[in-house]
Amino acid sequence: MSREEIIEKVNDFLIDEIEIDSDLIKEDALLKDDLKIDSLDFVDIVVIVQRVFGFKMKPEDMGPVKTLSQFYDYIEAKTK
Amino acid sequence: MRRVVITGMGIYSCIGTTLEQVRESLYNGTSGIGIDPERKEFGYRSPLTGIVSRPALKGLLDRRLRSSLAEECEYAFMATKDAFADSGIDADYLDNNEVGIFYGNDSTAKAVIESNDTVRANKDTMMVGSGSIFQSMNSTVTMNLSTIFKLRGVNITVSAACASGSHSIGLGLMFIRHGLQDMVVCGGAQETNLYSMESFDGLSAFSVRTDDPTRASRPFDAGRDGLVPSGGAATVILEEYEHALKRGAKIYGEVAGYGFSSNGGNISQPSDVGCEIAMSRAMADAGVMADGIDYVNAHATSTPQGDAFEAMALDRLFAAHNTPISSTKSMTGHECWMAGASEIVYSMLMMQNSFVAPNINFERPDEYSKNLNIAVKTIGRKIDTFLSNSFGFGGTNSAIVVKKI
Numbered sequence: 001m002s003r004e005e006i007i008e009k010v011n012d013f014l015i016d017e018i019e020i021d022s023d024l025i026k027e028d029a030l031l032k033d034d035l036k037i038d039s040l041d042f043v044d045i046v047v048i049v050q051r052v053f054g055f056k057m058k059p060e061d062m063g064p065v066k067t068l069s070q071f072y073d074y075i076e077a078k079t080k
Numbered sequence: 081m082r083r084v085v086i087t088g089m090g091i092y093s094c095i096g097t098t099l100e101q102v103r104e105s106l107y108n109g110t111s112g113i114g115i116d117p118e119r120k121e122f123g124y125r126s127p128l129t130g131i132v133s134r135p136a137l138k139g140l141l142d143r144r145l146r147s148s149l150a151e152e153c154e155y156a157f158m159a160t161k162d163a164f165a166d167s168g169i170d171a172d173y174l175d176n177n178e179v180g181i182f183y184g185n186d187s188t189a190k191a192v193i194e195s196n197d198t199v200r201a202n203k204d205t206m207m208v209g210s211g212s213i214f215q216s217m218n219s220t221v222t223m224n225l226s227t228i229f230k231l232r233g234v235n236i237t238v239s240a241a242c243a244s245g246s247h248s249i250g251l252g253l254m255f256i257r258h259g260l261q262d263m264v265v266c267g268g269a270q271e272t273n274l275y276s277m278e279s280f281d282g283l284s285a286f287s288v289r290t291d292d293p294t295r296a297s298r299p300f301d302a303g304r305d306g307l308v309p310s311g312g313a314a315t316v317i318l319e320e321y322e323h324a325l326k327r328g329a330k331i332y333g334e335v336a337g338y339g340f341s342s343n344g345g346n347i348s349q350p351s352d353v354g355c356e357i358a359m360s361r362a363m364a365d366a367g368v369m370a371d372g373i374d375y376v377n378a379h380a381t382s383t384p385q386g387d388a389f390e391a392m393a394l395d396r397l398f399a400a401h402n403t404p405i406s407s408t409k410s411m412t413g414h415e416c417w418m419a420g421a422s423e424i425v426y427s428m429l430m431m432q433n434s435f436v437a438p439n440i441n442f443e444r445p446d447e448y449s450k451n452l453n454i455a456v457k458t459i460g461r462k463i464d465t466f467l468s469n470s471f472g473f474g475g476t477n478s479a480i481v482v483k484k485i
Contacts, residue, residue, distance in 0.1 A: 017143075019143040040144065043206060043210040044209050044210050044211075046206050047208075047209045050207065056206075
Protein backbone atom coordinates (compact mmCIF):
# COMPACT_ATOMS: atom_id res chain seq x y z
CA MET A 1 0.00 0.00 0.00
CA SER A 2 1.44 3.40 -0.98
CA ARG A 3 1.79 6.24 1.52
CA GLU A 4 -0.84 8.17 -0.42
CA GLU A 5 -3.29 5.31 -0.02
CA ILE A 6 -2.52 5.06 3.69
CA ILE A 7 -3.06 8.79 4.16
CA GLU A 8 -6.35 8.62 2.30
CA LYS A 9 -7.63 5.66 4.32
CA VAL A 10 -6.55 7.12 7.66
CA ASN A 11 -8.06 10.50 6.87
CA ASP A 12 -11.28 8.84 5.73
CA PHE A 13 -11.79 6.93 8.95
CA LEU A 14 -10.78 9.87 11.13
CA ILE A 15 -13.39 12.03 9.38
CA ASP A 16 -16.16 9.47 8.80
CA GLU A 17 -15.89 7.20 11.82
CA ILE A 18 -14.13 9.20 14.54
CA GLU A 19 -15.96 12.29 13.24
CA ILE A 20 -13.01 14.67 13.37
CA ASP A 21 -13.58 17.94 11.52
CA SER A 22 -11.86 17.64 8.11
CA ASP A 23 -10.38 21.13 8.54
CA LEU A 24 -8.29 19.82 11.44
CA ILE A 25 -6.71 17.03 9.39
CA LYS A 26 -3.17 18.31 8.80
CA GLU A 27 0.12 16.40 8.81
CA ASP A 28 1.48 18.34 11.80
CA ALA A 29 -1.75 18.08 13.80
CA LEU A 30 -1.17 16.72 17.31
CA LEU A 31 -3.35 13.65 17.90
CA LYS A 32 -4.27 14.55 21.47
CA ASP A 33 -4.20 18.33 21.57
CA ASP A 34 -5.41 19.22 18.07
CA LEU A 35 -7.53 16.23 17.04
CA LYS A 36 -8.71 15.57 20.65
CA ILE A 37 -8.17 11.83 20.30
CA ASP A 38 -8.50 10.41 23.81
CA SER A 39 -7.95 6.95 25.29
CA LEU A 40 -11.48 5.80 24.38
CA ASP A 41 -11.08 7.01 20.78
CA PHE A 42 -7.82 5.09 20.68
CA VAL A 43 -9.67 1.83 21.46
CA ASP A 44 -11.99 2.48 18.53
CA ILE A 45 -9.04 3.33 16.27
CA VAL A 46 -7.44 -0.03 17.17
CA VAL A 47 -10.62 -1.78 15.95
CA ILE A 48 -10.73 0.29 12.75
CA VAL A 49 -7.02 -0.19 11.97
CA GLN A 50 -7.44 -3.95 12.38
CA ARG A 51 -10.33 -3.86 9.90
CA VAL A 52 -8.76 -1.45 7.38
CA PHE A 53 -5.06 -2.38 7.54
CA GLY A 54 -5.23 -5.89 8.96
CA PHE A 55 -2.95 -5.58 12.00
CA LYS A 56 -3.43 -5.04 15.71
CA MET A 57 -2.03 -1.79 17.07
CA LYS A 58 -0.47 -2.08 20.49
CA PRO A 59 -0.97 0.73 23.01
CA GLU A 60 2.77 0.67 23.84
CA ASP A 61 3.67 1.35 20.16
CA MET A 62 1.91 4.67 20.31
CA GLY A 63 4.25 6.35 22.83
CA PRO A 64 6.38 8.17 20.24
CA VAL A 65 3.46 8.80 17.86
CA LYS A 66 2.41 12.38 18.54
CA THR A 67 1.38 13.86 15.19
CA LEU A 68 -0.80 12.68 12.33
CA SER A 69 2.29 12.48 10.12
CA GLN A 70 3.93 10.14 12.65
CA PHE A 71 0.75 8.08 12.69
CA TYR A 72 0.94 7.68 8.90
CA ASP A 73 4.61 6.66 9.33
CA TYR A 74 3.62 4.08 11.92
CA ILE A 75 0.92 2.55 9.69
CA GLU A 76 3.29 2.57 6.74
CA ALA A 77 6.00 0.74 8.70
CA LYS A 78 3.53 -1.84 10.02
CA THR A 79 2.00 -2.55 6.61
CA LYS A 80 5.29 -2.88 4.70
CA MET B 81 -45.12 17.32 53.52
CA ARG B 82 -43.48 18.36 50.25
CA ARG B 83 -45.73 17.60 47.30
CA VAL B 84 -44.44 16.17 44.03
CA VAL B 85 -45.73 16.99 40.58
CA ILE B 86 -45.06 15.97 37.00
CA THR B 87 -43.87 18.92 34.94
CA GLY B 88 -42.70 17.23 31.76
CA MET B 89 -43.26 14.05 29.78
CA GLY B 90 -41.58 12.36 26.84
CA ILE B 91 -42.45 9.11 25.11
CA TYR B 92 -40.92 6.93 22.39
CA SER B 93 -43.18 3.96 21.79
CA CYS B 94 -44.79 1.71 19.22
CA ILE B 95 -47.97 3.82 19.34
CA GLY B 96 -46.17 7.12 18.76
CA THR B 97 -43.05 9.10 19.45
CA THR B 98 -44.68 12.37 20.44
CA LEU B 99 -47.29 13.06 23.12
CA GLU B 100 -49.78 14.10 20.45
CA GLN B 101 -49.30 10.94 18.36
CA VAL B 102 -49.67 8.80 21.46
CA ARG B 103 -52.77 10.66 22.63
CA GLU B 104 -54.33 10.04 19.24
CA SER B 105 -53.43 6.33 19.25
CA LEU B 106 -54.83 5.91 22.74
CA TYR B 107 -58.04 7.71 21.86
CA ASN B 108 -58.51 5.72 18.64
CA GLY B 109 -57.47 2.39 20.10
CA THR B 110 -54.65 2.00 17.60
CA SER B 111 -52.33 -0.96 18.07
CA GLY B 112 -48.56 -0.77 17.58
CA ILE B 113 -48.11 -4.54 17.29
CA GLY B 114 -46.67 -6.30 14.25
CA ILE B 115 -44.55 -9.22 13.13
CA ASP B 116 -40.76 -9.40 13.10
CA PRO B 117 -40.00 -12.17 10.55
CA GLU B 118 -36.41 -12.42 11.80
CA ARG B 119 -37.66 -13.78 15.15
CA LYS B 120 -39.25 -16.86 13.61
CA GLU B 121 -36.10 -17.61 11.66
CA PHE B 122 -33.98 -17.11 14.79
CA GLY B 123 -35.95 -19.68 16.78
CA TYR B 124 -38.62 -17.70 18.54
CA ARG B 125 -41.94 -19.38 19.16
CA SER B 126 -43.70 -16.05 18.49
CA PRO B 127 -42.65 -13.34 16.02
CA LEU B 128 -45.11 -10.80 17.47
CA THR B 129 -43.65 -7.57 18.86
CA GLY B 130 -44.29 -3.88 19.24
CA ILE B 131 -42.76 -2.18 16.20
CA VAL B 132 -40.47 0.61 17.37
CA SER B 133 -38.23 2.50 14.96
CA ARG B 134 -34.66 3.40 15.90
CA PRO B 135 -34.12 7.15 16.19
CA ALA B 136 -31.49 8.87 14.02
CA LEU B 137 -29.11 10.47 16.50
CA LYS B 138 -26.31 11.68 14.24
CA GLY B 139 -26.43 15.45 14.45
CA LEU B 140 -28.15 15.30 17.85
CA LEU B 141 -25.26 13.72 19.77
CA ASP B 142 -21.56 13.52 19.01
CA ARG B 143 -19.83 10.22 18.26
CA ARG B 144 -18.48 9.72 21.77
CA LEU B 145 -21.93 10.03 23.31
CA ARG B 146 -23.59 7.92 20.60
CA SER B 147 -21.06 5.11 20.83
CA SER B 148 -22.02 4.42 24.45
CA LEU B 149 -25.72 4.12 23.72
CA ALA B 150 -27.39 0.74 23.59
CA GLU B 151 -30.74 0.58 21.79
CA GLU B 152 -32.75 1.24 24.96
CA CYS B 153 -30.58 4.29 25.71
CA GLU B 154 -31.40 5.78 22.31
CA TYR B 155 -35.10 5.56 23.15
CA ALA B 156 -34.48 6.92 26.64
CA PHE B 157 -32.49 9.83 25.23
CA MET B 158 -35.32 10.78 22.86
CA ALA B 159 -37.97 10.53 25.59
CA THR B 160 -35.86 12.49 28.08
CA LYS B 161 -34.88 15.19 25.61
CA ASP B 162 -38.57 15.72 24.88
CA ALA B 163 -39.54 15.59 28.56
CA PHE B 164 -36.99 18.28 29.45
CA ALA B 165 -38.21 20.45 26.57
CA ASP B 166 -41.80 19.89 27.66
CA SER B 167 -40.86 20.95 31.18
CA GLY B 168 -39.03 24.06 30.00
CA ILE B 169 -35.66 22.77 31.19
CA ASP B 170 -32.68 23.72 29.03
CA ALA B 171 -28.93 23.16 29.20
CA ASP B 172 -28.48 26.39 31.12
CA TYR B 173 -30.91 25.21 33.82
CA LEU B 174 -29.09 21.88 34.10
CA ASP B 175 -25.75 23.68 34.41
CA ASN B 176 -27.03 25.69 37.35
CA ASN B 177 -29.28 23.28 39.22
CA GLU B 178 -28.94 19.80 40.69
CA VAL B 179 -31.21 17.30 38.95
CA GLY B 180 -31.31 13.59 39.77
CA ILE B 181 -32.30 10.47 37.85
CA PHE B 182 -33.98 7.16 38.70
CA TYR B 183 -34.60 5.17 35.53
CA GLY B 184 -35.92 1.66 35.05
CA ASN B 185 -33.93 -0.83 33.00
CA ASP B 186 -33.38 -4.52 33.49
CA SER B 187 -31.42 -5.82 30.50
CA THR B 188 -28.74 -5.02 27.97
CA ALA B 189 -29.00 -8.26 26.01
CA LYS B 190 -27.85 -7.08 22.59
CA ALA B 191 -24.80 -5.21 23.84
CA VAL B 192 -23.65 -8.13 25.99
CA ILE B 193 -24.28 -10.81 23.36
CA GLU B 194 -22.66 -8.90 20.52
CA SER B 195 -19.54 -7.99 22.49
CA ASN B 196 -19.11 -11.61 23.57
CA ASP B 197 -19.57 -12.77 19.98
CA THR B 198 -16.83 -10.32 18.91
CA VAL B 199 -14.39 -11.53 21.58
CA ARG B 200 -15.07 -15.19 20.75
CA ALA B 201 -14.47 -14.51 17.05
CA ASN B 202 -11.31 -12.42 17.51
CA LYS B 203 -9.91 -13.84 20.76
CA ASP B 204 -9.22 -10.23 21.66
CA THR B 205 -11.23 -8.08 24.08
CA MET B 206 -10.03 -4.82 22.53
CA MET B 207 -11.96 -5.58 19.36
CA VAL B 208 -15.28 -4.74 21.08
CA GLY B 209 -14.48 -1.03 20.91
CA SER B 210 -14.81 1.65 23.55
CA GLY B 211 -18.60 1.87 23.74
CA SER B 212 -19.28 -1.75 24.62
CA ILE B 213 -18.75 -1.52 28.37
CA PHE B 214 -21.02 1.52 28.65
CA GLN B 215 -23.72 -0.23 26.60
CA SER B 216 -23.44 -3.54 28.44
CA MET B 217 -23.91 -2.55 32.07
CA ASN B 218 -27.41 -2.68 33.43
CA SER B 219 -27.08 0.96 34.50
CA THR B 220 -26.44 1.94 30.87
CA VAL B 221 -29.46 4.24 30.70
CA THR B 222 -28.73 6.29 33.80
CA MET B 223 -24.99 6.45 33.10
CA ASN B 224 -25.61 7.73 29.59
CA LEU B 225 -28.45 10.13 30.34
CA SER B 226 -26.61 11.66 33.30
CA THR B 227 -23.57 12.18 31.06
CA ILE B 228 -25.51 13.63 28.12
CA PHE B 229 -27.65 15.97 30.21
CA LYS B 230 -24.91 16.70 32.80
CA LEU B 231 -27.06 15.60 35.74
CA ARG B 232 -25.52 16.06 39.18
CA GLY B 233 -28.08 14.65 41.59
CA VAL B 234 -29.01 11.11 42.57
CA ASN B 235 -28.08 8.75 39.73
CA ILE B 236 -29.43 5.19 40.06
CA THR B 237 -30.86 2.55 37.73
CA VAL B 238 -33.89 0.75 39.04
CA SER B 239 -33.97 -2.92 38.07
CA ALA B 240 -37.23 -4.45 39.18
CA ALA B 241 -38.35 -6.52 36.21
CA CYS B 242 -41.59 -5.29 34.64
CA ALA B 243 -42.18 -2.89 37.53
CA SER B 244 -38.86 -1.05 36.99
CA GLY B 245 -40.37 2.09 35.45
CA SER B 246 -43.06 2.36 38.10
CA HIS B 247 -40.65 1.93 41.02
CA SER B 248 -38.39 4.59 39.48
CA ILE B 249 -41.27 7.07 39.79
CA GLY B 250 -42.02 5.88 43.33
CA LEU B 251 -38.40 6.38 44.34
CA GLY B 252 -38.27 9.79 42.67
CA LEU B 253 -41.39 10.72 44.64
CA MET B 254 -39.73 9.64 47.90
CA PHE B 255 -36.50 11.52 47.24
CA ILE B 256 -38.34 14.76 46.49
CA ARG B 257 -40.92 14.34 49.22
CA HIS B 258 -38.18 13.88 51.82
CA GLY B 259 -36.29 16.95 50.66
CA LEU B 260 -33.33 15.15 49.11
CA GLN B 261 -33.95 16.48 45.59
CA ASP B 262 -36.12 19.17 43.99
CA MET B 263 -36.21 17.60 40.55
CA VAL B 264 -35.69 14.01 39.40
CA VAL B 265 -35.85 12.47 35.92
CA CYS B 266 -37.82 9.22 36.16
CA GLY B 267 -38.69 6.69 33.52
CA GLY B 268 -38.20 3.31 32.00
CA ALA B 269 -36.52 1.94 28.87
CA GLN B 270 -36.86 -1.35 27.05
CA GLU B 271 -34.81 -2.82 24.22
CA THR B 272 -36.76 -4.54 21.41
CA ASN B 273 -33.99 -6.23 19.42
CA LEU B 274 -33.79 -9.88 18.40
CA TYR B 275 -31.81 -10.91 21.50
CA SER B 276 -33.82 -9.00 24.07
CA MET B 277 -36.74 -11.38 24.41
CA GLU B 278 -35.46 -14.84 23.43
CA SER B 279 -35.46 -16.35 26.92
CA PHE B 280 -38.85 -14.82 27.74
CA ASP B 281 -40.21 -16.33 24.51
CA GLY B 282 -38.72 -19.63 25.66
CA LEU B 283 -41.21 -19.70 28.53
CA SER B 284 -44.07 -19.84 25.98
CA ALA B 285 -45.33 -16.64 27.57
CA PHE B 286 -45.96 -14.85 24.26
CA SER B 287 -49.12 -14.85 22.19
CA VAL B 288 -48.95 -16.90 19.00
CA ARG B 289 -52.04 -15.29 17.50
CA THR B 290 -50.10 -14.26 14.42
CA ASP B 291 -52.97 -14.22 11.93
CA ASP B 292 -53.98 -10.75 13.13
CA PRO B 293 -51.16 -9.15 15.15
CA THR B 294 -53.20 -6.15 16.30
CA ARG B 295 -55.65 -8.52 17.97
CA ALA B 296 -53.01 -10.64 19.70
CA SER B 297 -52.70 -8.64 22.92
CA ARG B 298 -56.05 -9.02 24.68
CA PRO B 299 -55.70 -8.38 28.41
CA PHE B 300 -58.51 -9.80 30.59
CA ASP B 301 -60.20 -11.41 27.56
CA ALA B 302 -61.14 -15.05 28.02
CA GLY B 303 -59.37 -15.92 24.76
CA ARG B 304 -55.99 -14.41 25.67
CA ASP B 305 -53.02 -16.66 24.97
CA GLY B 306 -50.02 -14.65 26.10
CA LEU B 307 -48.36 -11.26 26.01
CA VAL B 308 -46.74 -9.43 23.12
CA PRO B 309 -43.31 -7.97 23.95
CA SER B 310 -42.66 -4.35 23.12
CA GLY B 311 -40.42 -1.48 24.13
CA GLY B 312 -39.14 2.06 23.75
CA ALA B 313 -38.84 4.55 26.59
CA ALA B 314 -40.88 6.97 28.65
CA THR B 315 -39.68 9.83 30.84
CA VAL B 316 -41.44 12.02 33.37
CA ILE B 317 -39.89 15.01 35.11
CA LEU B 318 -40.83 14.92 38.79
CA GLU B 319 -40.53 18.16 40.68
CA GLU B 320 -41.33 19.60 44.08
CA TYR B 321 -44.63 21.51 43.79
CA GLU B 322 -43.48 24.91 45.11
CA HIS B 323 -40.32 24.67 43.03
CA ALA B 324 -42.43 24.05 39.92
CA LEU B 325 -44.75 26.95 40.77
CA LYS B 326 -41.82 29.28 41.32
CA ARG B 327 -40.35 28.67 37.90
CA GLY B 328 -43.75 28.81 36.24
CA ALA B 329 -43.62 25.22 35.01
CA LYS B 330 -46.55 23.45 33.42
CA ILE B 331 -48.04 21.05 36.00
CA TYR B 332 -49.63 17.88 34.65
CA GLY B 333 -50.61 16.38 37.99
CA GLU B 334 -49.44 15.34 41.42
CA VAL B 335 -47.78 12.01 42.08
CA ALA B 336 -49.71 11.53 45.29
CA GLY B 337 -49.08 7.94 46.26
CA TYR B 338 -46.66 5.05 45.84
CA GLY B 339 -47.36 1.53 46.99
CA PHE B 340 -45.13 -1.49 46.76
CA SER B 341 -44.98 -5.08 47.90
CA SER B 342 -43.20 -8.32 47.20
CA ASN B 343 -45.08 -11.58 46.88
CA GLY B 344 -42.50 -13.56 48.81
CA GLY B 345 -42.97 -16.69 46.79
CA ASN B 346 -43.03 -18.00 43.24
CA ILE B 347 -40.58 -16.41 40.77
CA SER B 348 -43.00 -16.18 37.84
CA GLN B 349 -46.50 -16.55 39.26
CA PRO B 350 -48.13 -13.32 40.41
CA SER B 351 -50.17 -12.96 43.59
CA ASP B 352 -53.53 -11.26 43.98
CA VAL B 353 -52.62 -10.48 47.59
CA GLY B 354 -49.35 -8.82 46.58
CA CYS B 355 -51.12 -6.75 43.91
CA GLU B 356 -53.79 -5.67 46.39
CA ILE B 357 -51.24 -4.65 49.02
CA ALA B 358 -49.38 -2.44 46.52
CA MET B 359 -52.60 -0.78 45.33
CA SER B 360 -53.96 -0.29 48.86
CA ARG B 361 -50.67 1.20 50.01
CA ALA B 362 -50.58 3.61 47.08
CA MET B 363 -54.13 4.74 47.78
CA ALA B 364 -53.43 5.14 51.53
CA ASP B 365 -50.28 7.11 50.71
CA ALA B 366 -52.34 9.38 48.45
CA GLY B 367 -55.14 9.69 51.00
CA VAL B 368 -57.81 8.31 48.68
CA MET B 369 -60.23 5.41 48.99
CA ALA B 370 -61.04 3.07 46.11
CA ASP B 371 -64.18 5.08 45.31
CA GLY B 372 -61.96 8.12 44.75
CA ILE B 373 -60.10 6.50 41.88
CA ASP B 374 -61.58 7.55 38.52
CA TYR B 375 -59.53 5.21 36.35
CA VAL B 376 -57.24 2.23 36.81
CA ASN B 377 -54.51 1.56 34.27
CA ALA B 378 -54.06 -2.15 34.85
CA HIS B 379 -50.79 -4.00 34.56
CA ALA B 380 -52.58 -6.85 32.71
CA THR B 381 -50.25 -8.16 30.03
CA SER B 382 -52.56 -10.67 28.35
CA THR B 383 -51.13 -13.77 29.98
CA PRO B 384 -53.70 -16.27 31.26
CA GLN B 385 -52.30 -16.35 34.81
CA GLY B 386 -51.12 -12.79 35.35
CA ASP B 387 -54.36 -11.13 34.32
CA ALA B 388 -56.38 -13.54 36.45
CA PHE B 389 -54.47 -12.67 39.63
CA GLU B 390 -54.67 -8.94 38.98
CA ALA B 391 -58.38 -9.25 38.16
CA MET B 392 -58.98 -10.91 41.53
CA ALA B 393 -57.32 -8.00 43.31
CA LEU B 394 -59.11 -5.40 41.17
CA ASP B 395 -62.40 -7.17 41.81
CA ARG B 396 -61.96 -6.87 45.57
CA LEU B 397 -61.00 -3.19 45.44
CA PHE B 398 -62.88 -1.69 42.50
CA ALA B 399 -65.76 -3.87 41.27
CA ALA B 400 -68.18 -2.39 43.81
CA HIS B 401 -67.38 1.12 42.56
CA ASN B 402 -67.66 0.25 38.88
CA THR B 403 -64.31 1.99 38.31
CA PRO B 404 -63.31 2.10 34.63
CA ILE B 405 -60.28 -0.10 34.01
CA SER B 406 -58.18 -0.66 30.92
CA SER B 407 -54.85 -2.19 30.05
CA THR B 408 -53.12 -0.06 27.44
CA LYS B 409 -50.92 -3.09 26.77
CA SER B 410 -53.78 -4.20 24.52
CA MET B 411 -52.42 -1.55 22.12
CA THR B 412 -48.75 -1.26 23.05
CA GLY B 413 -47.92 -4.82 24.01
CA HIS B 414 -45.90 -5.32 27.16
CA GLU B 415 -43.25 -2.63 27.37
CA CYS B 416 -41.62 -4.47 30.27
CA TRP B 417 -38.97 -2.33 32.06
CA MET B 418 -40.52 0.75 30.44
CA ALA B 419 -44.17 -0.06 31.12
CA GLY B 420 -44.54 1.44 34.59
CA ALA B 421 -43.35 4.81 33.29
CA SER B 422 -45.07 4.77 29.89
CA GLU B 423 -48.37 3.88 31.49
CA ILE B 424 -48.12 6.94 33.73
CA VAL B 425 -47.66 8.98 30.55
CA TYR B 426 -50.60 7.21 28.85
CA SER B 427 -52.85 7.71 31.88
CA MET B 428 -51.77 11.32 32.22
CA LEU B 429 -52.72 11.97 28.60
CA MET B 430 -56.15 10.48 29.34
CA MET B 431 -56.48 12.66 32.45
CA GLN B 432 -55.46 15.75 30.53
CA ASN B 433 -57.88 15.03 27.68
CA SER B 434 -60.74 13.56 29.74
CA PHE B 435 -61.06 10.09 28.27
CA VAL B 436 -60.42 6.48 29.18
CA ALA B 437 -58.49 4.61 26.48
CA PRO B 438 -59.98 1.30 25.48
CA ASN B 439 -58.79 -2.15 26.43
CA ILE B 440 -58.93 -3.23 22.79
CA ASN B 441 -59.65 -6.87 21.95
CA PHE B 442 -61.60 -7.41 25.18
CA GLU B 443 -64.51 -9.38 23.80
CA ARG B 444 -65.41 -11.96 26.40
CA PRO B 445 -64.68 -11.79 30.13
CA ASP B 446 -63.49 -14.81 32.06
CA GLU B 447 -64.59 -15.79 35.54
CA TYR B 448 -62.09 -13.34 37.08
CA SER B 449 -62.77 -10.28 34.94
CA LYS B 450 -66.54 -10.64 34.68
CA ASN B 451 -67.30 -8.13 37.46
CA LEU B 452 -64.81 -5.50 36.33
CA ASN B 453 -65.79 -2.37 34.40
CA ILE B 454 -63.30 -2.88 31.60
CA ALA B 455 -63.45 -0.15 28.96
CA VAL B 456 -64.09 -1.92 25.68
CA LYS B 457 -64.36 1.36 23.81
CA THR B 458 -63.01 4.87 24.41
CA ILE B 459 -65.01 6.52 27.18
CA GLY B 460 -65.32 10.27 27.61
CA ARG B 461 -64.69 10.79 31.31
CA LYS B 462 -63.25 13.42 33.60
CA ILE B 463 -60.37 11.86 35.48
CA ASP B 464 -59.25 13.60 38.66
CA THR B 465 -57.34 10.66 40.12
CA PHE B 466 -55.92 7.54 38.55
CA LEU B 467 -54.03 4.50 39.70
CA SER B 468 -51.45 2.66 37.60
CA ASN B 469 -50.25 -0.87 38.35
CA SER B 470 -46.98 -2.60 37.50
CA PHE B 471 -45.95 -6.08 38.55
CA GLY B 472 -42.86 -8.12 37.74
CA PHE B 473 -41.03 -11.42 37.97
CA GLY B 474 -39.81 -12.25 41.43
CA GLY B 475 -43.04 -10.87 42.84
CA THR B 476 -42.16 -7.18 42.73
CA ASN B 477 -45.28 -4.98 42.73
CA SER B 478 -45.68 -1.24 42.36
CA ALA B 479 -48.68 1.06 42.17
CA ILE B 480 -48.75 4.82 41.62
CA VAL B 481 -51.63 7.22 42.29
CA VAL B 482 -51.72 10.51 40.40
CA LYS B 483 -54.12 13.37 41.15
CA LYS B 484 -55.08 16.39 39.12
CA ILE B 485 -53.97 19.67 40.67
